[in-house]
Amino acid sequence: MWAIFSDKHGVWFPEERHEWYDKDPDTVSEQEFTQLVKNFEGRLADFDDIWFYYNPSRFHPLYERLLKEARVKGKMTLFTHKKQIT
DSSP states (O other): OOOEEETTTEEEOTTOOOOOOOOOGGGOOHHHHHHHHHHHHHHHTTOSOEEEEOOGGGOOHHHHHHHHHOGGGGGEEEESSGGGTO
16 A cells, blocks of 8 residues: 655555645644644554655655654655665
8 A cells, every 4th residue: 555645635545535735844834733633643653664755965854753653653764765665
């Protein structure tokens, strides 16, 4: 199972559909961030292992903060290349 993390919709599984949007992570308010953390924790709580792709040179501070604050962080492994998970 895979999903993406959206600055607007939170965790987004492949069967879900949303209209196009353009939201810069710099524009996420504290209230929106709180909701994104709750969404992230709730939608991923049932998974034993969570693999989170990131590009170290372009990893936005919002995502770094999310990963530090989310209660599911103990289940998370960060990866930078697909070969790390295959």
